[in-house]
Amino acid sequence: MDAREMKIKAADTALSYVEDGMRLGIGTGSTAEEFVRLLAERVADGLSVVGVPTSERTARLCVELGVPLMSLDELPELDLTIDGADEVDGKLSLIKGGGGALLREKIVASASSRMIVIADESKVVETLGAFKLPIEVNPFGIVTTRLAVERTAARLGLSGAIEIRRSGGSVFTTDGGHHILDASFGRIPDAEALATALNAIPGVVEQGLFINMASIAIIAGAAGVRTLKADS
Numbered sequence: 001m002d003a004r005e006m007k008i009k010a011a012d013t014a015l016s017y018v019e020d021g022m023r024l025g026i027g028t029g030s031t032a033e034e035f036v037r038l039l040a041e042r043v044a045d046g047l048s049v050v051g052v053p054t055s056e057r058t059a060r061l062c063v064e065l066g067v068p069l070m071s072l073d074e075l076p077e078l079d080l081t082i083d084g085a086d087e088v089d090g091k092l093s094l095i096k097g098g099g100g101a102l103l104r105e106k107i108v109a110s111a112s113s114r115m116i117v118i119a120d121e122s123k124v125v126e127t128l129g130a131f132k133l134p135i136e137v138n139p140f141g142i143v144t145t146r147l148a149v150e151r152t153a154a155r156l157g158l159s160g161a162i163e164i165r166r167s168g169g170s171v172f173t174t175d176g177g178h179h180i181l182d183a184s185f186g187r188i189p190d191a192e193a194l195a196t197a198l199n200a201i202p203g204v205v206e207q208g209l210f211i212n213m214a215s216i217a218i219i220a221g222a223a224g225v226r227t228l229k230a231d232s
């Protein structure tokens with residue numbers, strides 16, 4: 001099984017958690033897009049769901065494939081969100097935001113009774129932090145905010161390069177009009193403490209640590225699909 005086949009497998013397994021009439025949060029990224037493609041086939045066959053997309057990119061794909069959408073303001077409480085991740089640990093703490101959608105993803109996941117993560121085996125880690133931690137920041141005072149992130153991390157014993165994300169020759173801008181700092185802290189032993197400390201910095205809009213949000217992770221690997229539960 002190649003990487004794409006694993007993503008499709010995980011997405012297909014997640015589809016079995018989707019019930020008729022559900023209000024669905026729909027994630028962002030290559031794995032979430034496989035889920036959208038499979039969901040669209042089920043919708044074409046008569047499944048009735050309404051989705052709330054976590055990015056403009058996901059919204060465009062849903063519209064193209066005929067998945068009905070509403071905004072989060074129209075549908076402020078959701079039954080289930082299905083989304084990918086950049087890293088997943090054994091407690092189902094996540095790093096997300098590799099695609100820059102972390103703020104909307106976190107708002108949508110928080111509005112949902114349940115969040116299911118879909119990923120291939122390469123995303124599973126013992127301790128979060130090999131993937132650069134995305135931190136969404138307000139463009140105003142970004143250099144000051146970067147310094148504050150550096151000092152805050154240092155107080156927690158963390159260090160490493162903190163880069164302003166660029167894309168196509170210019171600074172990357174999120175759907176919300178913010179920028180992203182990618183922090184190479186390495187191993188993050190206390191993700192909760194780091195999340196709390198980063199959220200207290202005025203220029204930080206949100207950070208990519210998703211703690212106690214996912215209840216299930218569906219992980220596809222060469223040997224098949226396994227399901228991790230938050231309480232196991």
Ligand SMILES: O=C[C@H](O)[C@H](O)[C@H](O)COP(=O)(O)O
Binds near residue numbers: 102
């Ligand atoms: O901002 C993007 C999201 O958090 C994605 O869910 C995450 O980056 C995983 O994406 P992919 O499935 O493409 O690896």
